[in-house]
Amino acid sequence: MPEPTPAVTAAVLVIGDEILSGRTKDKNIGSIAERLTAIGIDLREVRVVPDVTEEIVASVNALRARYTYLFTTGGIGPTHDDITADSIAAAFGVGIGIDERARAMLLERHRPEDLNAARLRMARIPDGADLIPNPVSKAPGFSIGNVFVMAGVPQIMNAMLDAILPGLSQGVPVLSETIEAGKLPEGAFAGGLATIAAAHGSVSIGSYPSMTQEGFANRIVVRGREAEAVAAARAEIEALLAGLLR
Amino acid sequence: MPEPTPAVTAAVLVIGDEILSGRTKDKNIGSIAERLTAIGIDLREVRVVPDVTEEIVASVNALRARYTYLFTTGGIGPTHDDITADSIAAAFGVGIGIDERARAMLLERHRPEDLNAARLRMARIPDGADLIPNPVSKAPGFSIGNVFVMAGVPQIMNAMLDAILPGLSQGVPVLSETIEAGKLPEGAFAGGLATIAAAHGSVSIGSYPSMTQEGFANRIVVRGREAEAVAAARAEIEALLAGLLR
Secondary structure, eight states: OOOOTTOEEEEEEEEOHHHHTTSSOOOHHHHHHHHHHHTTEEEEEEEEEOSOHHHHHHHHHHHHHHSSEEEEESOOSSSTTOOHHHHHHHHHTOOEEEOHHHHHHHTTTSOGGGOOHHHHGGGEEETTOEEEOOTTTOOOEEEETTEEEEOSSHHHHHHHHHHHGGGSOOOOOOEEEEEEEETSOHHHHHHHHHHHHHHOTTEEEEEEEEEETTEEEEEEEEEESOHHHHHHHHHHHHHHHHHHHO | OOOOTTOEEEEEEEEOHHHHTTSSOOOHHHHHHHHHHHTTEEEEEEEEEOSOHHHHHHHHHHHHHHSSEEEEESOOSSSTTOOHHHHHHHHHTOOEEEOHHHHHHHTTTSOGGGOOHHHHGGGEEETTOEEEOOTTTOOOEEEETTEEEEOSSHHHHHHHHHHHGGGSOOOOOOEEEEEEEETSOHHHHHHHHHHHHHHOTTEEEEEEEEEETTEEEEEEEEEESOHHHHHHHHHHHHHHHHHHHO
16 A cells, blocks of 8 residues: 555554453444544554453553554443553553542532542543543543543544544545446456556555345445546546446 | 453454445454354454555464464455455465465356456465355355454355354353343442452453433443353342342
């Protein structure tokens, strides 16, 4: 794949046993991918890890070192299995304690007498972190360094992204053109497509089969940051397919 | 999380730019997770990487060394962006070439005169690999060492898993009990739940909020391999919730 310069890159770390057991089906990866792509940030890697401190710490440190941004989802609730905040503090080697700003946010939802030890866990924030507001249920996420720590519930995760994205370095958005190849089999156009791909170094060309009730359907996607190059590749692909259908 | 012994563990590697761009929403992670869990294999990690050889090689080698099994999805079609088979060969340091068994499978679907260079790419199999049959569109997956290489189209991936799973070492299945906490907030039961979790080392207890049209709903899941321990933890959790509702 051609490398845009300077690229703004990202990784996602999904934290949670419930995704790995299959009990909960992740919906956040796809949403984050779409939203980052739309503002020109290249999502380069995703990992899903269990609720195990050492696994979270190792992945956070590997991914935050490698990409411009790291987004995590899950594990910031009030129960004993919510260990993300402590794991992030451990990854950064900083302390963690009750954050008064976070406590104030929780008090927008809970009466003081209901702010028990468990709920106060949601105000435990690593030292030096900034808070990410949660308009849905108040308990905040946080950012520290280039790491953004978000809730796992999709509605809350998306509300947190609403607050985060405007503040990020944005890249040049990728233009994406889809060419429907329909029932034309991949094996028929693959040779020509490889030639076109080789001739257009600044675009990436992918072929994506899917199964429909009528059998396979193929789609070709041209992606790139230079409009002329994308348009030129698209025109050549359309000519290739037209020639095969003739 | 308590560690069963001996555990049979697994990782999944999803290969494909289209997942990272958000254009295609992955459905395979959830299916594989469910099917492995059902036969007692613990899915411990998932990664999604782009169509870049070095990324695939690095992830394959990290994950196959660490877990009993590694399952990959995507990148085994006929087009230029399908680089999984070559990347797996590189990861294992073995050669790759046209496999006559794979060619014979392709000939079940294609006339000899239609088996062009692109389609023959789907018969390129790393040296020493076994084939995984593909009842849907014939082009096989393959296994080498503890790595199982499958298609990305969900219907084909699942058909390949049908062929793979009976041959694997299976673990003791995890028993999973779900207790509906309904609208009872996590913050109300989190303290008691932590005490119960600490007293039952052989089970893992998770609390999973979701948003419904009526607001938050919470579910508590108890997982473990010992029926008595799971039942005991469940009973204590039910008593905890009943006490809070009283």
